[in-house]
Amino acid sequence: MSAHAITPHDRFEIRPPFLFRWEDSQQAHVLLYPEGIVKLNETGGDILQLCDGKNTVGQIIKQLSQRYCAADETTISNGVLNFLEVSHGKGWIRTTA
Amino acid sequence: MAKAGSEPRLDGGGNPVWLLLELTYQCPLQCAFCSNPRQFADYRQNELSTAEWIDAMSQARALGAMQIGFSGGEPTLRKDLEILVAEADRLGYYTNLITSGIGLTEARLHALKDAGLRHIQLGFQSTDRDVARQLAGVDCWERKLAIARSIKALDFPMVLNVPITRQNIGQVPDIIDFAAELGVEYLELANVQYYNWALLNRDQLMPTREELERAEAAVREARIRLGDRLTLFFVIPDYHEGRPKACMNGWGAIHLTIAPNGDVLPCSQATNFKHLEFPNLRRQRLEAIWHDSPVFKLYRGDAWMPEPCRSCSEKETDFGGCRCQALLLTGSGHEADPACSKSPHHALVRQAVQQAQRARLVDAPLIPRHASQGIGP
Ligand code: SF4
Numbered sequence: 001m002s003a004h005a006i007t008p009h010d011r012f013e014i015r016p017p018f019l020f021r022w023e024d025s026q027q028a029h030v031l032l033y034p035e036g037i038v039k040l041n042e043t044g045g046d047i048l049q050l051c052d053g054k055n056t057v058g059q060i061i062k063q064l065s066q067r068y069c070a071a072d073e074t075t076i077s078n079g080v081l082n083f084l085e086v087s088h089g090k091g092w093i094r095t096t097a
Numbered sequence: 098m099a100k101a102g103s104e105p106r107l108d109g110g111g112n113p114v115w116l117l118l119e120l121t122y123q124c125p126l127q128c129a130f131c132s133n134p135r136q137f138a139d140y141r142q143n144e145l146s147t148a149e150w151i152d153a154m155s156q157a158r159a160l161g162a163m164q165i166g167f168s169g170g171e172p173t174l175r176k177d178l179e180i181l182v183a184e185a186d187r188l189g190y191y192t193n194l195i196t197s198g199i200g201l202t203e204a205r206l207h208a209l210k211d212a213g214l215r216h217i218q219l220g221f222q223s224t225d226r227d228v229a230r231q232l233a234g235v236d237c238w239e240r241k242l243a244i245a246r247s248i249k250a251l252d253f254p255m256v257l258n259v260p261i262t263r264q265n266i267g268q269v270p271d272i273i274d275f276a277a278e279l280g281v282e283y284l285e286l287a288n289v290q291y292y293n294w295a296l297l298n299r300d301q302l303m304p305t306r307e308e309l310e311r312a313e314a315a316v317r318e319a320r321i322r323l324g325d326r327l328t329l330f331f332v333i334p335d336y337h338e339g340r341p342k343a344c345m346n347g348w349g350a351i352h353l354t355i356a357p358n359g360d361v362l363p364c365s366q367a368t369n370f371k372h373l374e375f376p377n378l379r380r381q382r383l384e385a386i387w388h389d390s391p392v393f394k395l396y397r398g399d400a401w402m403p404e405p406c407r408s409c410s411e412k413e414t415d416f417g418g419c420r421c422q423a424l425l426l427t428g429s430g431h432e433a434d435p436a437c438s439k440s441p442h443h444a445l446v447r448q449a450v451q452q453a454q455r456a457r458l459v460d461a462p463l464i465p466r467h468a469s470q471g472i473g474p
């Protein structure tokens with residue numbers, strides 16, 4: 001995966017063959033892929049749900065700051081960037097133009 | 098906020114997450130390492146109908162299963178495969194087809210794509226035509242190459258699955274190059290597990306430790322060279338490693354297999370337990386089978402474990418290894434898997450490794466999977 005840092009202007013989408021969806025029986029978002037399943041925690045699921053290829057990273061941070069009523073956007077921002085980096089490294093998401 | 102690598106460990110919370118449908122045990126190939134029952138021919142008259150498979154899928158989905166594998170035998174021999182895939186997709190499964198490729202055509206691939214199939218695992222024997230024929234028992238090499246290309250041309254995510262044996266282990270570097278050139282996402286160099294036909298041919302199939310180490314070195318080198326282009330799986334097999342595999346994540350934990358006749362199994366090898374009477378979909382609901390049948394409760398959890406597993410710190414990671422292997426090698430499914438170096442029966446595995454090395458000197462022919470060989474111990 002590319003090594004350069006994620007910027008607020010980047011846009012991400014779920015990368016095939018991964019399939020991202022809500023799973024009722026787990027009460028969680030899951031990522032399904034050939035012969036594997038990842039169950040996401042709540043915040044992970046919230047972030048990936050916003051990776052629709054349209055939202056920029058900056059917009060994702062803003063939306064989640066509002067949703068979590070965060071007093072300090074930096075914490076949210078660090079968390080989002082960190083999670084996106086990990087997700088990108090694992091090949092779950094890819095950048096869109 | 099999310100921490101790096103925050104992935105809550107997936108378990109079914111007591112429910113199945115994996116459903117494997119063995120649609121038929123019929124197959125045009127005769128692989129010497131086939132893990133189908135030796136009595137595969139007996140299942141032919143009793144295969145579940147389309148409606149019965151659909152009912153099974155919807156019952157398992159209601160229990161929480163998310164991944165579905167269509168397997169066999171050769172699943173494409175079932176004319177209703179497209180219908181079943183479409184129904185599985187509609188129910189919300191991630192659909193996987195596990196096939197030899199023989200029986201697939203471009204038209205069927207298109208139909209499967211339209212039905213919602215998400216991934217194809219193609220079994221592949223070798224880049225060397227003669228070796229491929231020797232292992233598969235029939236000559237289908239060119240058809241396989243052609244179908245592999247068609248699968249990629251249709252942009253299916255694809256796992257190339259190569260059961261590794263003494264015969265093809267020398268071709269691992271070529272196989273890696275072939276997979277990279279083909280553009281598959283994953284190459285699984287799957288060391289053969291010795292059940293059924295593979296167990297029958299064990300002496301002739303098992304590679305040596307040195308061969309395994311050479312193959313592993315080739316894999317390491319290729320991982321660096323190919324980077325993200327290709328994900329390579331290779332694990333030194335349990336016979337050589339002294340470590341048991343965490344089979345099925347534990348018996349009756351997350352996995353459910355349904356045999357062609359509707360028998361419901363904790364694992365496709367469970368039919369090796371000849372004295373067990375398996376629950377059947379035609380007689381019982383899946384929910385009752387999963388939760389209450391004696392077969393599923395037999396090795397669920399760890400209460401059944403004798404020593405050395407009972408007081409072992411690894412029992413929560415490997416669940417005492419494979420129950421079927423314990424049965425096949427020691428005669429009792431309750432024993433620690435003899436692949437484990439702590440097992441009192443570990444000598445059996447070490448002997449098997451040595452015996453396979455001696456057998457090389459003789460070089461007896463492989464016994465192909467064939468109905469006439471299906472009777473016996
Ligand atoms: S291992 Fe070979 S013979 Fe057995 S089901 Fe698969 S393709 Fe057919």
Ligand code: SF4
Pocket residue numbers: 341405406407409410411412413415416417418433434437438439440
């Ligand atoms: S003794 Fe049993 S639990 Fe411990 S490592 Fe061996 S098989 Fe696993």
